[in-house]
Amino acid sequence: xxxxxxxxxxxxxxxxxxxxxxxxxxxxxxxxxxxxxxxxxxxxxxxxxxxxxxxxxxxxxxxxxxxxxxxxxxxxxxxxxxxxxxxxxxxxxxxxxxxxxxxxxxxxxxxxxxxxxxxxxxxxxxxxxxxxxxxxxxxxxxxxxxxxxxxxxxxxxxxxxxxxxxxxxxxxx
Numbered sequence: 123x124x125x126x127x128x129x130x131x132x133x134x135x136x137x138x139x140x141x142x143x144x145x146x147x148x149x150x151x152x153x154x155x156x157x158x159x160x161x162x163x164x165x166x167x168x169x170x171x172x173x174x175x176x177x178x179x180x181x182x183x184x185x186x187x188x189x190x191x192x193x194x195x196x197x198x199x200x201x202x203x204x205x206x207x208x209x210x211x212x213x214x215x216x217x218x219x220x221x222x223x224x225x226x227x228x229x230x231x232x233x234x235x236x237x238x239x240x241x242x243x244x245x246x247x248x249x250x251x252x253x254x255x256x257x258x259x260x261x262x263x264x265x266x267x268x269x270x271x272x273x274x275x276x277x278x279x280x281x282x283x284x285x286x287x288x289x290x291x292x293x294x295x
Contacts, residue, residue: 123180124195127203128153130173141166144200146175154194156182161200174203220252220293221272227259230266234282238267241283250290 128148134156136142143156144165155177157165169175182194224230224239242254260268265279271293278289 123178123198125176125178126150126153126195127174127176130169130171130175132171143197144169144175146177150193154182155179155197155200156194157197157200161197165200169200169202176201176203220250220290221255222252222290223255223257223260223270223272225258225260225266225268226256227263227266229263230260230268233266235267238269238281238283238286241286245286245290250294252290 126146126148128146131145131147131152133141134143134145134154141157141162143154146153146155177195177197178199179195179197182196222242224242225235226239239254239256257270260270260277262268262277262279267281268277268279269281269289270277271289274293276293278285281289
């Protein structure tokens with residue numbers, strides 16, 4: 123007797139449209155599971171496509187008929203798996219990398235933007251990884267040099283090189 127687990131894909135119907143079995147997707151591929159009459163009514167009421175199921179049965183050996191592609195199983199028992207029996211892996215959180223946009227327009231560069239750029243480049247990225255990006259005007263030209271932190275979309279004006287470490291730590295969290 124074989125025991126397998128998989129996802130119930132669709133019904134196998136007879137020519138008259140009656141339930142005859144189930145198509146089940148397993149790690150080994152798609153499998154035809156034929157149900158005895160006693161299980162057909164229960165399967166009709168209890169199972170819906172997409173359910174995870176466990177099937178006990180024996181390999182079908184049809185004589186005189188052409189074997190269908192893949193393996194077939196004559197079921198002895200079929201049960202839907204409860205949500206607790208399913209193995210769910212936690213979803214990985216997508217962490218967007220921090221981007222520091224630094225205005226490279228004339229006003230900001232005159233007010234210390236070039237020195238600020240050099241400070242960001244010299245900052246060790248092992249503690250706070252970030253991407254440095256040169257951008258056009260961020261607004262507030264008379265309050266330069268100006269920077270913006272993404273993905274937070276927070277702007278800072280009058281930024282001085284000594285503030286770089288503090289700002290990076292503040293936006294990392």
